[in-house]
Structures are given as C-alpha cells and as structure tokens.
Amino acid sequence: MNKVSTDVLVIGAGSAGLSAYRSAKEHTNKVLLIEAGHYGTTCARVGCMPSKLLIAAAEAAHSVHTANRFGINTQAPIIDGQAVMHRVRSERDRFVGFVIDAVEDIDPQDRLIGHAQFINDHQVQVADHTLIEAKRVVIATGSRPSYPEAFNNFGERLIVNDEVFDWQDLPESVAVFGPGVIGLELGQALHRLGVRVKLFGVGGAIGPLSDPVLKDYAATTFAEEFFVDADAQVTNMRQVGDKAQFTYTDGHGQQHSEQFDYVLAATGRKPNVDKLALTNTSLELDERGVPIADEYTMQCGDSNIFIAGDASNMVPLLHEATDQGTIAGHNAGRYPDVRNGLRRAPIAAVFSDPQIAMVGESYQQVSKRFGDCGCYEIGEVSFENQGRSRVMLKNKGMLRVYAEQGSGLFLGAEMIGPAAEHIAHLLAWAVQNKMTVPQMLEMPFYHPVIEEGVRTALRNVNAKLKFGPDIIRHCIECGPGA
Numbered sequence: 423m424n425k426v427s428t429d430v431l432v433i434g435a436g437s438a439g440l441s442a443y444r445s446a447k448e449h450t451n452k453v454l455l456i457e458a459g460h461y462g463t464t465c466a467r468v469g470c471m472p473s474k475l476l477i478a479a480a481e482a483a484h485s486v487h488t489a490n491r492f493g494i495n496t497q498a499p500i501i502d503g504q505a506v507m508h509r510v511r512s513e514r515d516r517f518v519g520f521v522i523d524a525v526e527d528i529d530p531q532d533r534l535i536g537h538a539q540f541i542n543d544h545q546v547q548v549a550d551h552t553l554i555e556a557k558r559v560v561i562a563t564g565s566r567p568s569y570p571e572a573f574n575n576f577g578e579r580l581i582v583n584d585e586v587f588d589w590q591d592l593p594e595s596v597a598v599f600g601p602g603v604i605g606l607e608l609g610q611a612l613h614r615l616g617v618r619v620k621l622f623g624v625g626g627a628i629g630p631l632s633d634p635v636l637k638d639y640a641a642t643t644f645a646e647e648f649f650v651d652a653d654a655q656v657t658n659m660r661q662v663g664d665k666a667q668f669t670y671t672d673g674h675g676q677q678h679s680e681q682f683d684y685v686l687a688a689t690g691r692k693p694n695v696d697k698l699a700l701t702n703t704s705l706e707l708d709e710r711g712v713p714i715a716d717e718y719t720m721q722c723g724d725s726n727i728f729i730a731g732d733a734s735n736m737v738p739l740l741h742e743a744t745d746q747g748t749i750a751g752h753n754a755g756r757y758p759d760v761r762n763g764l765r766r767a768p769i770a771a772v773f774s775d776p777q778i779a780m781v782g783e784s785y786q787q788v789s790k791r792f793g794d795c796g797c798y799e800i801g802e803v804s805f806e807n808q809g810r811s812r813v814m815l816k817n818k819g820m821l822r823v824y825a826e827q828g829s830g831l832f833l834g835a836e837m838i839g840p841a842a843e844h845i846a847h848l849l850a851w852a853v854q855n856k857m858t859v860p861q862m863l864e865m866p867f868y869h870p871v872i873e874e875g876v877r878t879a880l881r882n883v884n885a886k887l888k889f890g891p892d893i894i895r896h897c898i899e900c901g902p903g904a
C-alpha cells in the first residue's frame with residue numbers, strides 16, 4: 423500500500439470535483455484528485471450534452487413533420503436511426519474530449535485512479551493500492567440512476583440514460599418510466615424520432631412543475647402528442663424473449679399487456695455516497711445517508727470535510743455542481759477560514775417542447791411559506807394567443823409569476839411554453855437582483871417578441887398587487903398580439 427499525504431483531497435473528477443480541484447489549488451499546491459470511473463463528467467458523457475444532441479435531431483424531424491402548418495408541403499421525414507445516433511455519439515465524444523484534455527492538463531502527480539473510501543475523517547483508502555492522509559476532503563462523487571427493485575424483472579431489457587447514448591441505431595419501441603426531467607426529454611425526443619414511446623409516471627408529477635395549473639396544462643399538452651400516463655398502474659413486469667413486457671391500466675380502466683424493446687428507467691437519481699464508508703467518519707448523515715452540509719459553505723458540520731455537486735443532494739444541476747465545487751474547493755483550500763460562497767438565484771429548464779422552466783421560489787415553496795395569509799399574488803399569461811408565439815406556431819404554454827403583496831417583490835415563476843430557457847434567465851436575473859414587479863415593468867420590451875408575454879403576466883400580477891391597471895384586451899400601445 424502506497425502512503426501519500428495531501429492538504430486537500432477531492433473525491434470524484436466530475437464537474438463539481440474539477441471545479442473544487444482548481445479552486446483548492448489557488449490556496450495550496452498539495453491537492454489530489456481521485457476518480458473511480460471514467461474521466462469526462464456525467465454532463466458531457468451521459469447527461470446534459472448527449473441528451474441535447476438527441477433532442478436537436480428530434481426537433482429537426484418535428485419541424486419537417488409540422489411544416490405543412492405553414493403551407494409548406496413535405497414528405498414525412500425518413501429518419502436514419504444509425505445516422506442520428508452516429509451524430510449524437512460523435513458530437514458527444516467531442517465534448518468529452520474537451521473535458522479529458524482539461525484533465526490531462528492537470529499534473530499527473532495530482533491525479534489518482536481508483537475507488538475512494540473513508541477510513542476516518544483524515545484518512546481515505548483508494549482501491550487496494552493507496553492510503554491517503556488528507557488534511558481536508560471534498561466529496562464530489564455525483565449521482566446515479568435509481569429505480570424500484572421490481573424493474574430488475576425486465577432483465578437486460580432494462581436500461582438507464584447512459585445506454586441510450588451508446589446506441590448504434592434507434593430501437594422500434596421504448597417504455598419510459600418517470601415523466602420527470604430525463605423521462606420527458608428523452609421520451610419526447612425518441613417519439614419524435616419515430617420510436618414507439620409510452621411514458622408512465624406515478625402520482626401525476628410532470629417534470630419539475632409544482633404549480634397545479636401548470637401541471638394539468640403540461641399533462642394535457644404532452645398527452646396530446648404522445649402516450650403519457652402520469653399516474654399509471656403497472657403490473658406483471660418481466661422479460662419475455664428479447665422484449666420487456668408489462669400490464670398497465672388505461673384511463674378507461676382497461677388493462678393492456680404490451681411489449682417493448684426496452685424499458686428506460688428515469689425514476690430519479692441517488693447521490694453516490696453509499697459506497698464511501700461514511701460511517702467511518704464523524705459526519706452527521708440525513709435519512710438518505712448524505713452528509714448534512716451548509717449550502718453557503720458546503721462544509722459538513724464543522725468538520726474538515728466538504729461536499730459538492732449531485733453528491734450533496736441539494737440541486738442536481740450542472741451550474742450548481744460547478745458553483746458548489748468552487749465554494750467547497752476554496753473553503754477546503756483555506757480551511758479553517760471557511761467563508762460563504764456566491765449562491766445564485768434558482769433556475770432550471772427542461773428541454774422538452776414546450777420547454778419547462780422554474781425560477782426563484784416555486785409555487786410549492788411560495789404557498790408553503792405564505793400559507794393562506796393573502797401575502798402573495800399570482801399573475802399569469804397564456805401563450806396560446808400571444809403574438810410572436812402564434813406567428814411561429816409555438817403558441818402553446820402558460821407562465822405563472824409569484825410576487826409579494828406590499829413590497830411587490832418578484833419571488834419566482836413556473837412556466838411551460840416557448841423560449842422558456844431564455845425567459846427563465848430574464849426572470850432569474852430579476853430574482854437575483856431582488857427586483858419588484860413595478861421595476862421589472864420599467865424594463866424595455868421589444869415588439870414582436872415572446873417576452874411580451876412576460877410583460878402581460880407581470881401586468882396581471884401588478885394589478886393584483888394594486889400597483890396599477892391590468893393589461894387591457896387588445897391593448898394598442900403594446901403592439902398587435904402582444
């Protein structure tokens with residue numbers, strides 16, 4: 423067993439771990455980065471990037487399909503599954519290549535391959551070859567898909583997102599379980615690429631939405647395009663030959679037994695903290711076994727151990743992973759001088775069509791915080807008749823904005839609709855700048871743009887806050903169809 427000592431040990435060379443490594447290096451030269459699996463990060467290898475590549479191909483096919491709505495007649499697109507998957511894999515590999523180049527720029531003396539486990543707060547063993555004495559540790563071990571035990575009945579026909587991006591060709595059929603973020607994005611993309619897709623959920627949840635009005639709108643909208651049952655009863659799960667088979671009950675109470683090439687489990691992810699032997703440390707763990715940490719410092723209790731990224735089970739998104747990694751790395755580097763890091767306004771986007779966005783406080787958080795006191799108001803806009811959205815035949819969706827009575831403070835928003843990824847940024851910047859609704863209405867709005875819909879929702883909530891008149895129907899100064 424080799425023995426090594428370091429000031430800062432970073433476990434996991436994903437997005438959070440790489441940020442932590444770079445940040446810690448600003449304070450000490452003795453930083454060691456351990457990776458158990460492949461370099462390249464979840465985001466580039468099997469997450470953000472390959473999923474968006476698949477979605478881009480699906481959008482191209484969909485626009486050919488729907489071109490006739492503009493009077494442009496096309497043949498149904500011929501989807502070459504092998505070519506689609508070839509582009510997904512080769513562009514994915516290009517992105518992974520950039521990350522690997524960055525890792526290779528790291529001094530080889532600072533890198534080690536192997537699975538890390540704690541011996542105690544200051545000692546970590548890597549595989550069976552190295553014992554590390556570390557003054558401070560950053561846990562940045564990411565997360566992995568999690569699904570109910572019963573799914574194993576599908577045998578080799580059960581897959582998770584990782585497998586999809588290594589396909590050589592598109593399959594004929596896929597049953598997707600979990601209409602959360604991954605299930606919606608991949609399920610809809612595969613449907614648009616000609617795969618027979620059925621999407622099943624439990625409890626009626628759709629994506630990350632918590633606003634009941636938008637949840638209903640989203641469930642109806644996606645179900646208009648392809649089979650989505652957000653609250654399905656599924657039984658008899660098994661593998662039959664080279665197919666997955668199960669029985670489900672439809673909306674009319676009828677039972678169907680159906681076979682699919684694959685079952686894609688997109689039923690959530692769990693933090694990779696269970697194989698770190700954390701019980702050998704002094705850390706306090708929550709009910710999922712995740713160390714309890716401060717979201718501003720990423721410090722676990724008052725220990726020498728910090729946590730970042732999906733492993734922290736806080737907000738499993740890429741920008742959060744890099745922010746948390748930066749905070750944890752700086753604090754591990756300068757420990758015991760632990761400081762609060764920059765936490766940005768919450769923002770999340772789902773790349774479905776229509777897109778979904780969440781900004782600031784969600785409906786669930788606002789309604790829980792304020793209860794029935796009448797201290798907040800909801801403004802809304804439908805994009806169904808919104809000018810620019812209609813011009814582009816993207817007029818499907820709704821935005822709901824939440825604001826505080828009295829102060830007029832803009833609290834947050836949920837949305838399903840066109841350009842949600844961009845509108846989310848506009849609104850998140852307003853949340854972070856602690857803007858009030860009247861201040862947001864002083865900002866410029868061009869014409870004709872989808873953002874004019876944001877102004878309508880803001881005027882609606884402004885009126886409910888008793889700060890001004892609501893938008894009038896066919897308002898002329900707003901421009902036609904604003």
Ligand SMILES: Cc1cc2nc3c(=O)[nH]c(=O)nc-3n(C[C@H](O)[C@H](O)[C@H](O)COP(=O)(O)OP(=O)(O)OC[C@H]3O[C@@H](n4cnc5c(N)ncnc54)[C@H](O)[C@@H]3O)c2cc1C
Nearest residue numbers: 434436437438458459464469470538564731732738739740
């Ligand atoms: C299909 C999909 C699509 C996504 N799309 C988006 C998106 O569009 N936008 C967005 O913001 N987010 C998206 N995400 C989420 C985003 O990818 C993650 O939040 C982010 O990659 C997490 O980074 P991380 O550093 O915490 O984990 P990772 O990048 O997974 O890094 C963790 C590393 O730790 C290593 N490790 C684990 N255990 C050990 C151990 N004991 N010893 C040593 N090393 C270990 C792992 O091998 C891994 O390399 C998506 C995720 C998925 C799955």
Ligand SMILES: NC(=O)c1ccc[n+]([C@@H]2O[C@H](COP(=O)([O-])OP(=O)(O)OC[C@H]3O[C@@H](n4cnc5c(N)ncnc54)[C@H](O)[C@@H]3O)[C@@H](O)[C@H]2O)c1
Nearest residue numbers: 600601602603604605622623624627688689690738771772
């Ligand atoms: N665009 C993005 O930013 C993006 C894209 C993909 C993933 N991600 C990140 O990855 C995380 C994980 O994504 P995810 O989609 O796996 O999790 P999720 O928590 O978003 O969704 C899981 C869904 O599965 C459902 N579910 C649970 N058990 C089920 C069962 N037995 N049968 C059917 N449905 C079941 C849940 O009700 C939920 O709707 C997300 O929370 C997100 O942070 C982000």
